[in-house]
Amino acid sequence: xxxxxxxxxERTAASEIAESAxxxxxxxxxxxxxxxxxxxxxxxxxxxxxxxxxxxxKILEPQIVDFLLPDLQSDFLYVGQSxxxxxxxxxxxxxxxxxxxxxxxxxxxxxxxxxGDGNGHIxxxxxxxxxxxxxxxxxxxxxxxxxxxxLRGCGSWECACHGSHSIPFKISGKCGSVIVTLLPAPKGISxxxxxxxxxxxxxxxxxxVWSRVQGQTAxxxxxxxxxxxxxxxxxxxxxxxxxxxxxxxxx
Ligand SMILES: [Zn+2]
Numbered sequence: 001x002x003x004x005x006x007x008x009x010e011r012t013a014a015s016e017i018a019e020s021a022x023x024x025x026x027x028x029x030x031x032x033x034x035x036x037x038x039x040x041x042x043x044x045x046x047x048x049x050x051x052x053x054x055x056x057x058k059i060l061e062p063q064i065v066d067f068l069l070p071d072l073q074s075d076f077l078y079v080g081q082s083x084x085x086x087x088x089x090x091x092x093x094x095x096x097x098x099x100x101x102x103x104x105x106x107x108x109x110x111x112x113x114x115x116g117d118g119n120g121h122i123x124x125x126x127x128x129x130x131x132x133x134x135x136x137x138x139x140x141x142x143x144x145x146x147x148x149x150x151l152r153g154c155g156s157w158e159c160a161c162h163g164s165h166s167i168p169f170k171i172s173g174k175c176g177s178v179i180v181t182l183l184p185a186p187k188g189i190s191x192x193x194x195x196x197x198x199x200x201x202x203x204x205x206x207x208x209v210w211s212r213v214q215g216q217t218a219x220x221x222x223x224x225x226x227x228x229x230x231x232x233x234x235x236x237x238x239x240x241x242x243x244x245x246x247x248x249x250x251x
Contacts, residue, residue, distance in 0.1 A: 035060050041067055049121065053149050062144035069117045073203055074140060077112040077196045079220040094132040095221075112224050113139035115147065116203025123147035124200065124228040126221060150204055151234045153248040159186035161248070165207040168247040173229030177215035180226040185210045196220055197227045204231060 033042050038061050040046050049068040052059065059065065066072065080095030099106045110128040113136070123146040127138025153168030154161050165187055172181040180197065185208040191198045193211040201209055217223060239249060 031063050033061060033063065037061075038064050049147070050149060053147075059145055059147070062141045065115070065123075065144040065147055069121060072115055072117050072144075074113060074115045074143070075199050075203060076136065076139070077114065077199060077220060077224045079110070079112045079224075094135060109135040110221075111135045111139040112221055113143040114200050114203050114224070115140065115143045116200075116205070118203060118205045120152060120205050121147055121149050122200065122204040122228070122231060124224055148232055148235070150231045151249055152206060153184075153250075155184035155247050156186045156208075161187065162245065163187075163248050164250055166209055167206060167231075167234065168249050171230045171233050173226045173231070173233060175225035175229060176219060176222040178217060178219065178222040178226045179214045180223060180230050181212040181214075182227070182230050183210040183212070184208075194223065196223055200224065200227050200231070 033039050037046075037052065037057055037059065041064050046052060046068075049065065052064075052068075076093035078091035078093055080092040082090045082092050083096075093111055095110045097108050097110070099108070108128055108130065109132045110126060111132070112124070112126050114122070114124050116122040123143040125139050125142030125144070125146050127135045127140070127142055129135040129138055151168060152164040152166070154163050154166050155168040155170075156166060159166075166184045167182055168184065170181065170183050172179055174180075182193075185192065187208060189208045189210065191201055191209060193201065193209060194213060194217075197211055197213075211227075213223065215222075239247070243249075
């Protein structure tokens with residue numbers, strides 16, 4: 001018995017250290033939900049995020065996503081560029097834009113975040129602010145609010161394993177002039193795509209994929225949104241049972 005008490009004491013001490021360090025703590029202790037959906041999540045009436053997404057309910061608090069998907073990972077896309085001569089122009093995760101008014105130059109920062117659990121849930125969002133930290137925070141928040149569930153499967157004729165390591169068929173998405181087309185690939189191909197699309201595919205839980213990108217590809221924000229649109233468009237199709245079996249679609 002003494003050992004168990006000692007272990008619980010250690011755990012509470014560890015959580016206090018985590019709180020003081022400003023890390024993300026499990027919200028049931030520290031955070032009180034304000035919306036009806038959040039209260040239903042906290043009471044245990046909703047235990048799976050798929051229940052919310054299938055009913056098309058609007059998520060207004062990013063903490064709901066933190067609560068229901070505890071192993072959520074996040075990453076930022078390289079949308080910006082550093083200034084300077086002699087090797088300047090390195091890619092950065094924060095984009096800096098300036099507007100010249102009659103009185104002064106006004107600076108704004110923007111960032112683009114991707115969140116996903118590596119198992120079929122993915123969200124992409126953009127944030128803008130007067131400082132880079134606020135831009136990143138806003139981007140993370142909007143990515144969590146935009147979370148969707150996607151279908152996975154294997155539609156590659158070279159593989160035909162009925163698994164769920166790739167996508168079931170060819171899809172494409174558009175944002176601005178950028179069109180991203182994703183194609184199912186056999187096992188072992190890994191990612192034959194641009195680095196920014198790679199991040200999105202990894203966090204969505206897709207392991208093998210080929211891609212084609214058309215348009216003004218220097219605008220990285222449009223590439224991120226076009227890839228997200230392509231993955232979302234998988235949900236617009238309905239399948240017969242035999243198609244689900246042959247393409248390896250689950251759910
Ligand atoms: Zn396969």
